[in-house]
Amino acid sequence: MNATPxxxxxxxxxxxxxxxxVFGVGSIAMALAHVSPIAGFGALFDGAFGTKxxxxxxxxxxxxxxxxxxxxxxxxxxxLFNIGAEGQLVLGGFAAGxxxxxxxxxxxxxxxxxxxxxxxxxxIWGAIPGFLRARFGANEVIATLMxxxxxxxxxxxxxxxxxxxxxxxxxxTPTLPASATLPDLVADSRLTWAFVIALVLAFALRWVLARTxxxxxxxxxGDAPEAAKRAGIDLGRTAFVAxxxxxxxxxxxxxxxVAGELHRFNTGLSPGYGFIAIAVALVGNLDPLWxxxxxxxxxxxxxxxxxxxxxxxVPREVVALVTGLVIIAxxxxxxVASGRTT
Amino acid sequence: xNGAGAAILAVLGLTLxxxxxxxxxxLGGVVSERSGVVNIGLExxxxxxxxxAVVVSGVTGSPILGALAGIVAGALIAALLAFAxxxxxxxxIVAGTGLNIATLAAAAFGLVLVYxxxxxxxxxxxxxxxxxxxxxVIAFACAxxxxxxxxxxxxxxxxxxxxxxxxxAEAAGIDALRTRFGAVVLGGAIxxLGGVYLSxxxxxxxxDGMTAGRGFIALAAVIFGRWTPLGATGAALFFGFxxxxxxxxxxxxxxxxxMQALPYLAxxxxxxxxxxxxxxxxxxxxxxxxx
Numbered sequence: 001m002n003a004t005p006x007x008x009x010x011x012x013x014x015x016x017x018x019x020x021x022v023f024g025v026g027s028i029a030m031a032l033a034h035v036s037p038i039a040g041f042g043a044l045f046d047g048a049f050g051t052k053x054x055x056x057x058x059x060x061x062x063x064x065x066x067x068x069x070x071x072x073x074x075x076x077x078x079x080l081f082n083i084g085a086e087g088q089l090v091l092g093g094f095a096a097g098x099x100x101x102x103x104x105x106x107x108x109x110x111x112x113x114x115x116x117x118x119x120x121x122x123x124i125w126g127a128i129p130g131f132l133r134a135r136f137g138a139n140e141v142i143a144t145l146m147x148x149x150x151x152x153x154x155x156x157x158x159x160x161x162x163x164x165x166x167x168x169x170x171x172x173t174p175t176l177p178a179s180a181t182l183p184d185l186v187a188d189s190r191l192t193w194a195f196v197i198a199l200v201l202a203f204a205l206r207w208v209l210a211r212t213x214x215x216x217x218x219x220x221x222g223d224a225p226e227a228a229k230r231a232g233i234d235l236g237r238t239a240f241v242a243x244x245x246x247x248x249x250x251x252x253x254x255x256x257x258v259a260g261e262l263h264r265f266n267t268g269l270s271p272g273y274g275f276i277a278i279a280v281a282l283v284g285n286l287d288p289l290w291x292x293x294x295x296x297x298x299x300x301x302x303x304x305x306x307x308x309x310x311x312x313x314v315p316r317e318v319v320a321l322v323t324g325l326v327i328i329a330x331x332x333x334x335x336v337a338s339g340r341t342t
Numbered sequence: 343x344n345g346a347g348a349a350i351l352a353v354l355g356l357t358l359x360x361x362x363x364x365x366x367x368x369l370g371g372v373v374s375e376r377s378g379v380v381n382i383g384l385e386x387x388x389x390x391x392x393x394x395a396v397v398v399s400g401v402t403g404s405p406i407l408g409a410l411a412g413i414v415a416g417a418l419i420a421a422l423l424a425f426a427x428x429x430x431x432x433x434x435i436v437a438g439t440g441l442n443i444a445t446l447a448a449a450a451f452g453l454v455l456v457y458x459x460x461x462x463x464x465x466x467x468x469x470x471x472x473x474x475x476x477x478x479v480i481a482f483a484c485a486x487x488x489x490x491x492x493x494x495x496x497x498x499x500x501x502x503x504x505x506x507x508x509x510x511a512e513a514a515g516i517d518a519l520r521t522r523f524g525a526v527v528l529g530g531a532i533x534x535l536g537g538v539y540l541s542x543x544x545x546x547x548x549x550d551g552m553t554a555g556r557g558f559i560a561l562a563a564v565i566f567g568r569w570t571p572l573g574a575t576g577a578a579l580f581f582g583f584x585x586x587x588x589x590x591x592x593x594x595x596x597x598x599x600x601m602q603a604l605p606y607l608a609x610x611x612x613x614x615x616x617x618x619x620x621x622x623x624x625x626x627x628x629x630x631x632x633x
Contacts, residue, residue: 032455081435138613139622141435145382146562146606149555157599278439315454317447324444328426331436 014330018283021329022301022322029318040312047307048300054307056189060261062299063191064270066198067253068277069295070205071126071246073286077209078242079222084129084144085250086274087151088122090267092251094155095121097173097258097265100180101165110180115197115255122251123244125151130243134236140243148274156267172266182260194256199292201249206288218242250274272320276302279323282330298323353586358478359544361582363388363536365481367560368567368574369488370533374420375569376492377525378505378518379427380627382438383419385557386445387530391416391537393449393463396548397456400466409469409538416534417527419445424526428519431629442557450550461550468546469538477539481575484532488571501525505623508630518630536560562609569622581605 027037048058068085075082096118103110129143160170168174182192209215220228221238229235253273258265280298284291305319367384374381381387394415399408419441426437450460457463469477492498500521503511508518536556541548559581566580567573581604588601 029451033451083435083439132610132614136614138610138615141380141382141627142561142565143610143613145558146609149558149606150603150610153599153603157597161597272443275439275443278436282436315451315460317450317454320447321444321451324440324442324447327440327443328422328432328437329440331426331434331440332430332432 014283014285017329018326021325025322025325026318029321030312030314033314035312035314040308040314043312043314044304044308045300046304047311048304050307052186053189054303056186056191058296058299058303059195060190060299061302062295063195063198063260064253064257064273065277065280065298065302066202066292066295067256068250068274069280069284069291070198070202070288071122071249071253072277072281073284073288073291074205074209074218074249075126075242075246076281076286077222078218078238079225080130080133080239080242080246081141082126082129082144082243082246083141083278084126084147084151084247084274085277086270086272087144087148088125088247088250089254089257089270089274090155091125091151091254092118092122093254093258093269094159094173094265095251096255097176098159098163098165100176100259101168101173101264103177103180105179107179110177111182111259114176114180114259115252118255118258119248119252122254123248125251126247127240127244130240130247133243134240140239152267155265159265159267171268173264176259176263180259181263182256190261192256192260194260197256198253201252202288202292205249209288214241250277276320276323279327279330282327349590353583353590356586356589357579357583359474359582360585361579362478362481363539363544363556364560364563364578364581365485365575366536366539367533367557368563368578369481369484369571370416370420370529370531370536371560371564372529372567372569372571372574373488373492373501373532374526374529375564375626376505376623377501377522378508378623378625378628378630379424379522379526380434380438381420381423381526381529381533382435382561383423383441383445383557384533384560385553385555386438386441387416387419387533388537388540388553388557388560389445389449390419391534392541392553393452393537393548395538396463396466396541396546397452399468399542400464403467405467405469405473405542408466408542409473409535412538412542413531413534416537417531420526420530420533421523423530424523427526427629428523431631434627434629449548453548453550463548465546466542469543474539474543477535477543480535481539484535485571485575488532492571502623504630505625508625512632519632522630533557533560559605562605562612565609565622566605566612568612569626577608581608 030037030040068089072082072085096114099117100114129140132138133140165174185191217233221235280294284294301319305316308314309316371381371384391412395408395412398411399405426432427434454460500516504518504521512518563574563577566577584601584604592598
């Protein structure tokens, strides 16, 4: 009868709550669609794990969520709400696709340049609200939200207009040369080295946040801004750098989608990864290593959801419905403790 | 009447059509935020209002009942946000973001359940041209009524007090949590009319993505209008005018992406303070926890 500390810990209760939410809401939705939950979830897990290719696709989805979730976590840890990962990811993808399509360079130069271009574009897009906040005190939540729409419209305009490349279809860049694309990790799948890069980045971020002066300043600014200010931390500068870094990570994610699975930019490259990643970051408790776990779980839901729709006739929107509810359920986490003011 | 005059009248008429859903949603946002609850979930409220209005109109054959049901649906979604924001003191921005994702998905799922196909509903009895004009008039009436209510009534004073300093409001005997809850739900009911307008007045069906980010443009209108009913209405008309102008300017070679980006750009500029002194209510978005 003795509850262990693990069972009473907040993380455990959160994860248990999320599991109940996923299976509870999922079962109700399936029942409404006249599908037995056993058949529905069976199709979901079968679609996520059934074959080697399906496991690879699950990891592809996890990778695409891991990058923006890590970016979001960096900003959140600094007490800043970056809900602009979607726009940062799209512009990162555009910069990578546009540059990559016209790089006559060997792979060891082309790949880093393409990824760097994505990170730079995303970083600039994150730095804008960071700057507006540091310089004018502009609310970064609304700014990043608005910049999402501007990013998509800007990328659409650029790819069809002033930066259109010859022999490209509308809304797309031409195919990247093989030297600018990420090598496959599993043959005949879309899983590439992007997955490894994302894992390495998560461990690197964990180290930066926990062990470096920059990481300390960033966390101090998020946890206790008044105390941080008195300790001589420049809150404006920290906000700017944190937002730029946050955007750069999301932008890098966009670049890996382009250089990895799509081999070109197109304006529909993200089905909302930047928004789902908010749930991933929250479920992962803003800790890079737990975010890896959370992104794998959401990767299962995303890739399995597609199979569930095809095989069990349950609309895949159920996955988005559950994701939204998870975000609402976890909205209370950290927030009151952080003493954040808008 | 010459051609140019007719063209101007056409743009002005289209401006009202494009602005009306934005006015409703923005007014809903103003009420909510003046009480201290940021409403990122306006898009969710538009979607719920539009979807439920269509389903009920189809089932009952009465678009009026549909419209009323749409209002109730918007109020319920807002109540969910209000409950989370006041009783659970969660982060309103995160909760609102989740609400948008969940509601969009729920409506898409609902289409499959009710109409057995994804994408769009059947055509249902609409409010018609008379209903459309009535809703346009109601939008402006709402703006005027809210202006007076917020500025001149005891209720408005209480709402504003909770948005500025809920602690002080409570000290003065105001129930801050209840006031906020009421303001958010009222805001949801008003904003939902924007969804009703889109699905039952401008059209006679619901289709996925039909709100097209108008909830976020309305949020921009709230900021650009400096959190006032008349300012937000003006901003909504401004954005509606450019949405209407888009059709003529596109033919003149102005990129449509630029026109579509305008509301969002205006909000960013307003946030940065270029449009004069822009200040949100001091406690906007800050959960109030009773000591």
